[in-house]
Amino acid sequence: MNILEVNNLNKYFRQPTEFxxxxxxxxxxxxxxxxxxxxxxxxxxxxxxxxxxxMDTDFxxxxxxxxxxxxxxxxxxxxxxxxxxxxxxxxxxxxxxEFSVFDNVMLPALKLGKLSKEEIENNxxxxxxxxxxxxQGKKKxxxxxxxxxxxxxxxxxxxxxxxxxxxxxxxxxxxSQNTAxxxxxxxxxxKEKGQTILTVTHDEDFADRSDRIIHLKDGxxxx
Numbered sequence: 024m025n026i027l028e029v030n031n032l033n034k035y036f037r038q039p040t041e042f043x044x045x046x047x048x049x050x051x052x053x054x055x056x057x058x059x060x061x062x063x064x065x066x067x068x069x070x071x072x073x074x075x076x077x078m079d080t081d082f083x084x085x086x087x088x089x090x091x092x093x094x095x096x097x098x099x100x101x102x103x104x105x106x107x108x109x110x111x112x113x114x115x116x117x118x119x120x121e122f123s124v125f126d127n128v129m130l131p132a133l134k135l136g137k138l139s140k141e142e143i144e145n146n147x148x149x150x151x152x153x154x155x156x157x158x159q160g161k162k163k164x165x166x167x168x169x170x171x172x173x174x175x176x177x178x179x180x181x182x183x184x185x186x187x188x189x190x191x192x193x194x195x196x197x198x199s200q201n202t203a204x205x206x207x208x209x210x211x212x213x214k215e216k217g218q219t220i221l222t223v224t225h226d227e228d229f230a231d232r233s234d235r236i237i238h239l240k241d242g243x244x245x246x
Contacts, residue, residue, distance in 0.1 A: 026187050026219045027052035027075065032084035034070055034242075044070050046242045048084075052187070052235075055217045057209050059230040062239035068223045069191070071239065075221065076109060076189050077101045089186040106135050110180030112222075114192035117176070120165035124156065124175050127164050132182045143182070150178040154208065170201035177208065181218070188212075190222035194229060206232060 034045040045067050052058050062068050073079050074086060077093050080101070086093040089108055096104070118127045128147040132138060138146070151157040154174040159167055164175060173193070180188055194202040206229055212218040213234070222229075230236050238245050 024054045025051040026054045026089055027221065028085070028087040029075075030085040030087075032071075032074070032082060032086065034067075034074060034082045044242050045074075045082075048244055050237055050244060052219060052221055054219050055213050056234040057213050057220045058222070058235045058237060059233040060221070060223045060237045060239065061225070061227075061230050066239040067242040068239055072189065072191055072221075072223050076111070077105055106131060107183060108186040110183065110185035110188040112173075112176055112180045112188060112190040112193040114195040118164035118172055118179075121163060123161055124151065124164055124167070125160045127175060128178045128182055131179060135183055146182060147178065150181050151175070154178050170197055170204065173197060173201065173205060174208070177205070181212075186219065188218060188220045190220060190224075192224060193222055194224070194226060202226065202229065 028051050029048055032045055032048040033043070036042045036044055048071070060068050060071060074082055075088075077086075077088070080094055080096065082094065088104075091104065091108075093101070119130075122130075125144070125147055128150060129143050132143040132146065133140070148157060148160070151160055154177055156167075156171050156174050156178070159171060159175075164172060167175065173196075194205050197205065209220050210232070213220060222233075224230055
């Protein structure tokens with residue numbers, strides 16, 4: 024089953040002069056798989072990730088996520104769709120430093136409003152247990168180590184049980200030990216939980232351990 028389907032995707036920058044950034048991209052992302060997007064700086068990785076995250080709908084072609092065509096949707100629909108279906112993990116965790124770990128994890132679910140606060144608290148605790156940071160739950164996020172903060176960010180990304188997790192260099196700010204921990208967690212989430220994860224990465228070892236690599240060069244897929 025494909026969670027993401029991209030067909031004949033083209034992206035242009037119009038200013039200051041027209042530039043063809045992404046060229047005739049076609050690929051699918053299968054449910055329960057870890058897929059890495061690689062390529063040199065300027066290859067179009069970040070532009071592609073921005074489109075796939077539904078933050079930019081100015082493109083030609085089709086992006087379909089969980090049988091929802093993204094092109095043509097208004098901003099309110101896209102915002103609701105992101106909150107319910109897409110989890111985000113960034114190089115820098117973007118946790119709220121003065122909020123507790125629990126509060127950071129619960130925030131997207133409270134915003135979505137589909138579950139009671141008690142259910143959200145239980146789900147947050149289970150995720151923090153899964154990611155081995157439950158003992159840090161009452162601490163302010165600012166007091167955690169970098170590796171712990173990134174694990175909390177992963178829990179936050181998972182709290183709404185998203186269809187797709189999108190990672191922008193999710194291990195780019197971590198040392199090799201914590202990178203290995205996060206990669207093992209991603210593999211476990213895909214295998215045991217059926218989670219679908221799509222990341223941009225410069226880390227060749229990370230990419231090599233993914234289920235699939237999509238390599239970009241000059242805006243085209245070359246592998």
